[in-house]
Amino acid sequence: MFLSILAWVGMLLFSSRRRLFAFLLRLPPPCYHVHVAEGQAVPMRDGVHLIADHYQPNTLEPCPTILIRSPYGRRASAGFFGMLLAIIAQRFAERGYQVVVQDVRGRFDSGGEFNPYFNETRDGEDTLAWIKHRPWYNGKIGMWGPSYLGLVQWAVGTHLDALVPSVTGSRLEMILYPDGAFDLGLALRWLTIFRALDKYAKRPLVAAAPMLLEVEHAIRPAFAHLPITEADTVALKQAAPYYRLWLEHPDPDDAVWQEARQTLDISHLKAPVHLMGGWYDFFLRTLLLDYHTLREAGQNPYLTIGPWSHFSNLMHLSSSLKPALAWFDAHLKGDSQGLREKPVRIYVMGANQWREMDDWPPPATPTPFYLHHHHQLAPMPPQGIEAPDCYHYDPQQPTPALGGAQFSLSAGPKDNRRHEQRPDVLTYTTLPLTYDVEVIGPVRLRLYAHSSRPYTDFFGRLCDVHPDGRSVNICDGLLRINPQHTMVGEDGVWCLEVDMWATAHRFKAGHCIRLQVSSGAHPRWCRNLGSESQTDLYCAEQTIYHDAVHPSALILPIH
Numbered sequence: 001m002f003l004s005i006l007a008w009v010g011m012l013l014f015s016s017r018r019r020l021f022a023f024l025l026r027l028p029p030p031c032y033h034v035h036v037a038e039g040q041a042v043p044m045r046d047g048v049h050l051i052a053d054h055y056q057p058n059t060l061e062p063c064p065t066i067l068i069r070s071p072y073g074r075r076a077s078a079g080f081f082g083m084l085l086a087i088i089a090q091r092f093a094e095r096g097y098q099v100v101v102q103d104v105r106g107r108f109d110s111g112g113e114f115n116p117y118f119n120e121t122r123d124g125e126d127t128l129a130w131i132k133h134r135p136w137y138n139g140k141i142g143m144w145g146p147s148y149l150g151l152v153q154w155a156v157g158t159h160l161d162a163l164v165p166s167v168t169g170s171r172l173e174m175i176l177y178p179d180g181a182f183d184l185g186l187a188l189r190w191l192t193i194f195r196a197l198d199k200y201a202k203r204p205l206v207a208a209a210p211m212l213l214e215v216e217h218a219i220r221p222a223f224a225h226l227p228i229t230e231a232d233t234v235a236l237k238q239a240a241p242y243y244r245l246w247l248e249h250p251d252p253d254d255a256v257w258q259e260a261r262q263t264l265d266i267s268h269l270k271a272p273v274h275l276m277g278g279w280y281d282f283f284l285r286t287l288l289l290d291y292h293t294l295r296e297a298g299q300n301p302y303l304t305i306g307p308w309s310h311f312s313n314l315m316h317l318s319s320s321l322k323p324a325l326a327w328f329d330a331h332l333k334g335d336s337q338g339l340r341e342k343p344v345r346i347y348v349m350g351a352n353q354w355r356e357m358d359d360w361p362p363p364a365t366p367t368p369f370y371l372h373h374h375h376q377l378a379p380m381p382p383q384g385i386e387a388p389d390c391y392h393y394d395p396q397q398p399t400p401a402l403g404g405a406q407f408s409l410s411a412g413p414k415d416n417r418r419h420e421q422r423p424d425v426l427t428y429t430t431l432p433l434t435y436d437v438e439v440i441g442p443v444r445l446r447l448y449a450h451s452s453r454p455y456t457d458f459f460g461r462l463c464d465v466h467p468d469g470r471s472v473n474i475c476d477g478l479l480r481i482n483p484q485h486t487m488v489g490e491d492g493v494w495c496l497e498v499d500m501w502a503t504a505h506r507f508k509a510g511h512c513i514r515l516q517v518s519s520g521a522h523p524r525w526c527r528n529l530g531s532e533s534q535t536d537l538y539c540a541e542q543t544i545y546h547d548a549v550h551p552s553a554l555i556l557p558i559h
Contacts, residue, residue, distance in 0.1 A: 018094060022091075033057075039053070042102065043130065048112040050112075052074070056098055063096050063097055064138055064141065064161075068089065069102045069123075072197060073197065075101075078108055079205065079208055082108075085101055088144075092144075108201065120155035128156060128160075142160055142332050143156070143163055145165070151172070157266060157269045158268055162332055164324040168287065169290055173254075180479075185408060186406075188243075191235070192219050192236060222234040227534035275302065275303050276303075276305070280404060281308060283310070284405060285501055295359070301343065307347045309411035309412040310405075310411060311408075327339070344356065348438065349474070364557035365557070368446075368555050370554075371515070375426070378430060389544045395538070402473070405475075405476075416461075426516070427515065429515075433507055433509050437556075439462075440503075441557030442502045443475055443501065444497060447460070448552045449494050450543045455483075455529070456528055457478055460517055462475050465512035465513070493550055495550075519540065
């Protein structure tokens with residue numbers, strides 16, 4: 001009897017799955033049934049074929065096209081993400097779009113060798129040319145997708161009629177080297193995920209349940225390995241050519257990156273763009289830079305930023321798929337009734353509310369909160385002599401990354417209380433606030449400091465201290481010091497400007513504003529060894545000044 005009821009419920013859910021997906025994703029009702037033509041071979045100019053699936057709505061009416069290009073698989077046989085793309089493609093096609101989902105070069109069924117970023121312009125252009133010669137192509141085409149699926153949109157943006165890139169950016173060198181320091185966590189976790197996806201391809205989804213645990217187990221010893229140029233062999237048991245290519249070109253002005261920037265120069269883009277990101281996403285800075293580049297070029301992009309980290313954004317499809325569909329309806333079908341009135345929509349954390357505005361960032365007053373003795377943070381600058389604060393940084397036991405904008409399931413807001421007990425972390429805290437303080441925009445730290453080493457890092461983190469004692473991270477950033485680019489004052493003290501990225505947060509009355517100062521967040525920012533050596537480690541004695549001559553300050557955009 002139980003099995004009969006279970007079978008009946010299963011059939012009922014299957015038969016109503018289209019409306020169930022519409023309800024769960026907050027989409028308008030489906031309009032068409034969909035036919036899927038799997039395994040379409042798309043020829044590239046060098047003779048390689050990339051494989052794609054075509055989702056075709058059952059209608060004789062001409063429909064615009066949405067192209068999705070992915071290195072993570074295009075169907076359920078590739079794993080969870082492939083299944084997710086198949087579900088999304090169905091949703092677009094049900095609402096009157098031809099949808100093409102393609103494995104990028106060297107991934108899953110597509111031929112050639114995977115070399116992230118550098119093949120995507122040529123391959124994207126060849127794929128678009130193939131689509132434009134299909135009998136069902138109606139002259140309008142857009143692209144959708146998060147993360148790497150967004151990066152490939154920028155690669156061919158000048159050939160598109162609409163783009164919806166989310167949790168992504170067009171500047172790979174800035175993503176790999178945030179604040180000039182290599183993101184070892186991103187690089188090793190990303191390439192190890194690729195190996196795991198290949199291992200579990202074509203297995204039942206339930207068999208892939210331990211995949212992420214295996215990834216974390218593989219990369220943990222690689223994070224501690226030196227030199228980092230060999231860390232790929234620790235994680236993968238073999239070298240990864242593109243990982244080593246990244247490490248061979250750390251300078252953003254290197255010819256490799258200059259050529260890539262010329263290829264992906266989005267300032268020439270004419271197609272309408274809706275950018276989506278998260279306050280705890282490691283792509284946030286490049287996404288905001290892309291927004292400003294488009295604005296300076298005379299474009300009017302839409303911008304949506306939620307309280308998400310990279311992986312949580314992928315789980316909040318209802319927050320990204322509905323506005324993406326409205327964007328395509330407006331710019332590929334001419335139906336703009338689903339668009340919101342203002343182009344910028346951000347989530348203000350702490351207030352827990354969405355807010356719409358005309359531009360980013362909104363007008364704000366840069367307000368300094370000064371560091372003082374006894375670990376205080378206050379609006380009034382120090383008046384006289386105050387003894388500096390010191391701490392010892394040991395690269396053999398580097399200050400770890402905790403939450404924040406990592407490529408990790410552990411990203412996002414975390415309770416920092418135990419982390420703040422470390423001897424290599426300083427904290428400066430205001431008195432409990434007597435009124436709400438809203439911080440919306442870029443956050444900066446002006447730090448007067450000195451180190452016993454010419455090569456070192458300084459890391460700043462903004463936290464919200466709750467009445468119960470929880471210290472929750474809001475945003476952070478790092479500055480990498482080297483003797484070629486750091487100006488020393490006459491008294492031997494550095495005046496440093498640390499970009500702590502951007503946020504939108506309300507500190508409520510009764511809460512405190514806290515600043516953390518340390519010398520790293522490994523492996524989010526690869527640890528500084530204290531020299532140019534790749535293997536020799538040198539401890540650093542760090543000094544933070546806060547007196548009338550050296551008024552170190554956290555600078556908040558008070559809204």
